């Protein structure tokens with residue numbers, strides 16, 4: 001009997017009633033380890049009604065008390081870190097240490113949101129804006145909000161969304177990826193243990209049907225989405241048309257520019273981790289290396305080939321694995337097909353990760369490190385987001401050519417430059433059309449108290465995730481203008497008040 005997962009509604013596990021379910025694999029073995037229910041419209045409507053009722057009390061709770069519950073939740077995550085990381089690694093396929101990183105980067109945002117809520121929610125006050133008149137602003141919760149999240153960070157991204165939304169006084173409904181829903185369900189249990197009132201945080205498992213039910217429901221006031229670009233764009237459009245707030249983050253193709261003065265050993269280390277870590281299934285993975293000058297490119301490709309050939313792909317919980325399998329058999333087939341398209345288009349396959357064998361785990365979804373050289377910007381291996389352990393090398397002559405390649409790409413999530421020349425780094429950061437930039441840092445994921453968000457087809461909406469932007473997204477501003485009567489009537493006024 002395969003384990004049956006549930007939803008989490010009103011503070012408890014609830015079995016699915018739709019009759020539809022999806023397989024959850026263990027990517028390291030290839031086995032189906034569980035089934036997750038796919039919610040119907042009726043199940044989603046029920047969860048929203050529960051959330052709406054629960055939000056009233058939560059929204060009226062002192063922000064510091066709300067924050068304390070979130071800080072207790074952080075403690076519980078830390079206490080249960082190894083168990084959570086094992087669960088995550090078994091469902092996603094990333095290594096145990098990388099799974100801990102996924103959880104850690106999420107809990108840092110909960111820490112920021114819980115500790116910072118009273119400060120972030122402070123309004124403004126101005127006295128004597130007119131004679132005897134004061135003005136102040138309030139930041140109030142929106143009500144019930146929804147988060148729809150991808151498979152590749154099953155702890156971090158749900159926590160990035162739920163932490164600030166809850167701290168701001170909203171009820172939050174999470175629709176996690178159906179490929180690895182185990183960690184979100186466990187996080188729901190820990191939130192309850194931390195003291196969160198029932199109904200304030202709920203998990204609805206499902207696919208398009210559940211997402212549509214959430215996005216279209218009038219009681220969902222904001223939608224936060226992370227996933228692939230076509231779905232991000234369509235959810236953004238649908239939510240905006242229904243008058244809801246939406247921030248929808250999409251796919252990526254992140255470049256790393258190597259200037260001729262860069263230390264190529266450092267660059268090689270950086271590229272190996274950033275391209276192949278988590279089997280390339282990171283929205284901030286580096287999938288394109290852009291060496292400037294032929295000599296830089298020749299030396300870099302030689303070093304990369306030698307080092308990447310020695311990387312170990314293997315079971316996610318095996319400590320000797322540098323990276324694990326990809327998430328599903330469908331993902332494996334898609335990535336291998338894109339590799340073939342790269343070969344067919346004429347790119348030079350320097351290292352081929354297809355057909356890799358992991359003894360004892362013959363049915364796992366493994367692909368070894370793969371490197372293409374002489375990749376053209378019109379080839380599918382460059383234009384498509386591969387989301388696998390595949391690095392493309394696009395050679396350019398000059399710094400300006402590197403910028404032109406990056407600007408010509410549809411995505412604008414992350415980018416990096418490696419150089420010892422401060423002026424080149426500064427000019428790059430100023431001119432590049434990308435939301436998150438690293439200078440001698442391969443994966444520039446901003447820390448919790450700054451914001452995270454890509455440009456162009458990597459992000460739809462005007463506010464970023466975490467940092468102060470998250471509190472702006474999850475609250476609405478009310479502005480109150482006050483005058484206390486002093487007893488003498490001045491008569492009606494028919495002219496717009498003018499501040500001074």
Ligand code: NAD
Nearest residue numbers: 149150151176177207208211227228231249250251252283
């Ligand atoms: P996905 O788009 O397939 O799924 C994301 C979410 O949308 C899931 O919860 C899924 O159930 C739901 N969904 C899937 N199909 C849907 C449909 N037709 N209608 C409505 N909802 C649907 O993405 P994924 O494969 O889970 O994640 C990988 C993608 O996410 C990559 O493109 C990656 O770059 C992107 N990503 C982006 C960021 C970022 O911050 N920009 C971060 C992480 C991942």
